Amino acid sequence: MTKQGKQGKQGSLRAGGWGKAVAALVVALLALVATPGAAGAAGAASDAGTGFTAQARSAGLNGAEARSLQKRVDGYLAQTDGTQVGANKIALAGGGELLLTLPGEKRARDLTAPNAGLGALAGCPYTYVCAYKYENFTGDQMNLFDCDTLNRIVWTTTGSWINNQRSTLYAKFYDANVNLGWTSPGGYSEDRHAPWGWVWWLSPC
Numbered sequence: 175m176t177k178q179g180k181q182g183k184q185g186s187l188r189a190g191g192w193g194k195a196v197a198a199l200v201v202a203l204l205a206l207v208a209t210p211g212a213a214g215a216a217g218a219a220s221d222a223g224t225g226f227t228a229q230a231r232s233a234g235l236n237g238a239e240a241r242s243l244q245k246r247v248d249g250y251l252a253q254t255d256g257t258q259v260g261a262n263k264i265a266l267a268g269g270g271e272l273l274l275t276l277p278g279e280k281r282a283r284d285l286t287a288p289n290a291g292l293g294a295l296a297g298c299p300y301t302y303v304c305a306y307k308y309e310n311f312t313g314d315q316m317n318l319f320d321c322d323t324l325n326r327i328v329w330t331t332t333g334s335w336i337n338n339q340r341s342t343l344y345a346k347f348y349d350a351n352v353n354l355g356w357t358s359p360g361g362y363s364e365d366r367h368a369p370w371g372w373v374w375w376l377s378p379c
Contacts, residue, residue: 229261229285230276239277246274250314253328260286266316268323270302270378273315280308282315298336303345303358303378306334310366321379324348329370337361339379348375 230240240261247258255267262274263286273282298304299317307313307329318325321343337345339361347356349372358365 226258226261233261233276233283233285235276242277243274250274250328254326260284266318266325268318268325269320270316270318270323270325273317275312275314280312282313298338300338301340302338303376304336304338305376307331307370309334311336316376318376318378322377324352324375324377327370327373327376331370332367333370334366334368335364335376337363337378343379345379346377347373348377350374 226244227240230243235243243262247262247264250256250264250272251258254264254272256264256272259265259271262276262282263284264272264274266272273284275282298311301319303318304311305316305318305327307315309332311334313331313333314329316325316327335345335358337343337358337360341360341362344360345358346354347358349355352375355372
């Protein structure tokens with residue numbers, strides 16, 4: 175290689191090294207700019223989690239009970255298309271809601287209800303179909319409203335349901351293959367001992 179060629183190659187290497195240094199500096203600056211946004215998002219999630227914990231504590235739960243409740247919420251979130259909106263409440267994508275019982279209690283309470291103190295017993299509102307994990311309207315509770323909307327039933331227990339709609343609306347129960355397996359009577363109707371084992375989907379009407 176000639177001296178001129180060698181010098182040209184060295185110059186090229188130096189230019190390449192300089193380019194890498196500039197690129198590294200740009201990446202570092204971008205990281206500094208992006209970090210506050212990422213920190214803000216993490217902070218928002220942390221704030222939401224703190225709010226749910228405070229809500230659980232205000233309902234009389236201790237730390238271990240609050241963590242146990244959140245673990246159950248996380249389990250439902252992994253199985254349903256929903257968003258946590260309260261310490262024991264999930265807004266379902268289909269427009270309904272899922273309320274979890276608090277540790278040691280048999281019936282669900284809505285801790286997000288205004289002026290409800292420690293949370294009013296949920297009940298089944300008029301125009302809704304309500305599904306319960308256990309018999310006699312106990313256990314975790316789904317309140318469903320929108321017709322022709324399939325809501326995932328993850329329970330395999332013997333539960334119960336209420337159709338609190340008008341007499342011309344019927345709840346529809348579907349199996350794993352989305353085949354209609356049974357249709358309820360019109361409202362008001364109920365079943366205090368309903369097997370969820372075969373039911374995968376429920377539409378309120």
